[in-house]
Amino acid sequence: MPHVVTVFLRHGGRVLLARRSEAVGTYQGRWAGVSGYVEGDPADAERDARRELAEEVGVREADADLVRAGAPLPVSDGGREWTVHPFLFDAGSRDVDTNEELAAVEWVHPTAIRKRETVPGLWAAYRRVAPAVETVAGDETHGSAWVSLRALEVLRDAAAEADSRDAVASVARRLRDARPTMAAVENRVNRVMAESDSEPESVRRRAEAAIDDAAEADDAAAACAAELVGERGYDRLATLSRSGTVLAALEATEAADAAVLVAESRPGGEGVGVAERLARDGRDVTLTTDAALPGLVMAGEAAAVLLGADAVLASGGVVNKVGSLPVALAAARAGVPVFAVCARDKVRGDDRFVGENAGELYDGEAAIGTENPIFEVVPADPLSGVVTESGVLDADGVEAVAAEHAALAAWDD
Structure with missing residues (x-):
């Protein structure tokens, strides 16, 4: 079974999606992360992830920091099977230099994956590296501006998957209370909930706007x-x-x-x-x-x-x-x-x-x-x-x- 890497490059709460060109052998025209085959030991797939970042979008090692390597994900489609190794990197900027394998790129909220024609398993791969409530509660490295953006991302992603107002509100409360010393976490979560009608779709839209506003602020x-x-x-x-x-x-x-x-x-x-x-x-x-x-x-x-x-x-x-x-x-x-x-x-x-x-x-x-x-x-x-x-x-x-x-x-x- 072949192994591939899928890299989500993040900047300011948005990630880079790439539409595969006619120069690639599979899934032409579909949206994906930065991706490619694992050429060596799958246990060292980060090396392949960084290689693909450099080759496909011109992002060198000094330009992006590894945030998380997700658990490998088995994917099957029409008789084809492979293992996806998902990665999340934070980019220093949104400047990219694409090669011939990509027909187009866009910086989007990851929730856009759910509405586009993508390679199989892309949303599942993203969720394996996406921030969680535990990310917000347990981070001991970053300042509250960074942590509060992650809290908004968690609320956005949860709202995209939620089937009720109660489910969204439950996540919002957990995030609001996760870092009592960090006012930005509480205020930004409260604003999303206060300025929406608490319905999942409304919360998702407001969280996306809040992420963009927070990064600019x-x-x-x-x-x-x-x-x-x-x-x-x-x-x-x-x-x-x-x-x-x-x-x-x-x-x-x-x-x-x-x-x-x-x-x-x-x-x-x-x-x-x-x-x-x-x-x-x-x-x-x-x-x-x-x-x-x-x-x-x-x-x-x-x-x-x-x-x-x-x-x-x-x-x-x-x-x-x-x-x-x-x-x-x-x-x-x-x-x-x-x-x-x-x-x-x-x-x-x-x-x-x-x-x-x-x-x-x-x-x-x-x-x-x-x-x-x-x-x-x-x-x-x-x-x-x-x-x-x-x-x-x-x-x-x-x-x-x-x-x-x-x-x-x-x-x-």
């Missing part, structure tokens, strides 16, 4: 932050943890000449990946410890501090990775501005804060309690503002957005 917030850095001439920046929105701001043109000081961000070490990414782009970047960052900011090593935000409280405080509070307090004492950078959807409708613990610090035999929180609250006082897609919000602006988001939760009353 995150990019716009990053652009606003980059513009602010450029206009104010901040030539030395400090940050910690891994905020996708802050990282995008640092990579943007307006901030290209600024040196960046990055804290490693324990216990997960997300800051290390941020420093590596900036260094690969040719940026002047220095990695330091969480404990050292406040002192370095006070010593004049940063002209401004950019923080991500897992949530912005209605009172103006910001929930972010542990280590944010001492940096913000040190910066305020030294007269260094501190900005949180995030989309408006991270503003909570209240001041609720639910902490998360990273695990045990001590495994000895003594009766010692431990506290190892992942998140903490930076109060509004040391913050210079919250940079969003609609500009810099002060305390009154945050309060107004919070009232809007509080109203969205009424869908589940």
